[in-house]
Amino acid sequence: MRGFYIGRFQPYHNGHHQMVKEIATEVDELVLGIGSAGDSHSTRNPFTAGERIMMVTKSVVDFDITTYAVPIEDLERNSVWVSHVQSMSPAFDVAYSNNPLVIQLFKEAGVEVRQSPMFNRGVLQGTELRDRMISGEDWRSLVPEPVAGVIDEIGGIERIQRVSDTDSGGYDTDEGTDPA
């Protein structure tokens, strides 16, 4: 059986990793959808699709599951989004999400959806991690170790600090427009 789990993964953190660990007990293969794939270099979406693929690919080696990372760009039209996802992904039997819009769209399209508990959501959320990266607080303890390695390799902290400066200067283009 093959599952599908989409997120923006900006960055991929221990909450996502725990979810993949649990999914790995239910399916043999998992497609990781890299959502909002066209977005990068903003405060909300600092990392490119390719950089996020590195983060997930290096992290999921922890688990006994075959994974495929597939970039999925956003569309203006929610009503055809599931077809768009299916057109880009290997076929899957079940979708995993805790995002209410994603759950609704898959259910309306007749796709089985499974939710998971939220793990330590007080700190394990992308927004909190990005805030910590900008302010210089600890974020490394909240991501799998290979994710910190990728962020170091690409100069990710310097990047998010610079773009957050630019964003607050009024040049941001995507803040708050994420359809999910």
Ligand SMILES: Nc1ncnc2c1ncn2[C@@H]1O[C@H](COP(=O)(O)OP(=O)(O)OP(=O)(O)O)[C@@H](O)[C@H]1O
């Ligand atoms: N701590 C967590 N525990 C379980 N699921 C999570 C956790 N954080 C995120 N998720 C789920 O993982 C999927 C992808 O989430 P996403 O990439 O948007 O991360 P996020 O932490 O919610 O980020 P952001 O704060 O940037 O929106 C969503 O279904 C989301 O609900």
Ligand SMILES: NC(=O)c1ccc[n+]([C@@H]2O[C@H](COP(=O)(O)O)[C@@H](O)[C@H]2O)c1
């Ligand atoms: N119309 C659309 O393009 C559409 C609809 C629903 C979800 N999405 C995307 O799916 C992903 C969902 O991931 P999150 O749960 O991390 O928000 C996001 O990248 C979001 O932009 C896109």
